[in-house]
């Protein structure tokens with residue numbers, strides 16, 4: 001029993017690693033085109049996306065009869081540069097555009113690229129980090145596989161709209177806000193113009209909690225040595241979570 005579980009984990013890991021390496025290539029190519037379009041300094045823009053930071057998550061959103069009251073993931077923005085979503089044919093993903101929530105209709109064999117907070121900063125707000133959420137389906141479970149990629153470790157983001165910061169600064173601030181305020185404030189914390197900010201009002205990003213099950217989380221795809229030190233594969237099942245290092 002344990003052996004077949006371990007085989008399954010190993011096999012899943014190999015598949016997801018390969019999947020992640022293809023997505024890394026795609027995301028880098030798309031980012032390269034966007035950076036060129038934005039006339040970013042090529043040397044600097046190379047540090048704004050790093051395949052070594054990429055990770056893959058697999059979600060299961062349980063079917064829920066109270067469709068209108070239940071959210072798989074509440075409204076949030078991703079902290080990434082780019083997020084690439086691969087969703088099954090069960091609808092649920094919604095994005096906010098001009099104050100309207102739009103359904104992202106599943107199209108077979110299609111990937112969805114979401115722009116994250118880092119992309120917004122890098123582009124001087126020309127591109128917006130998309131607000132999105134996931135609605136639970138009345139009849140079916142929904143599965144998605146998501147790839148997220150970030151700037152290189154220590155790379156300083158220079159933007160006319162924000163003060164210089166690294167992704168680690170951003171992440172630390174998000175963690176602190178979630179702990180103290182209960183939600184992610186996000187990029188507003190790094191706005192260039194110093195002003196008194198009150199984050200207890202409306203419009204803040206949430207930290208994306210909701211009723212979803214993170215069934216597989218493969219961290220830092222390309223750093224096997226870190227996996228051995230506590231990275232690896234985390235399986236979450238209802239009320240339990242397993243942590244297996246392969």
Ligand SMILES: O=C(O)CCC(=O)C(=O)O
Nearest residue numbers: 059078085087093144146
């Ligand atoms: O499952 C999805 O389609 C979206 C997941 C998502 O928004 C996230 O993990 O940040």
Ligand SMILES: [Fe+2]
Nearest residue numbers: 076077078132
């Ligand atoms: Fe997201």
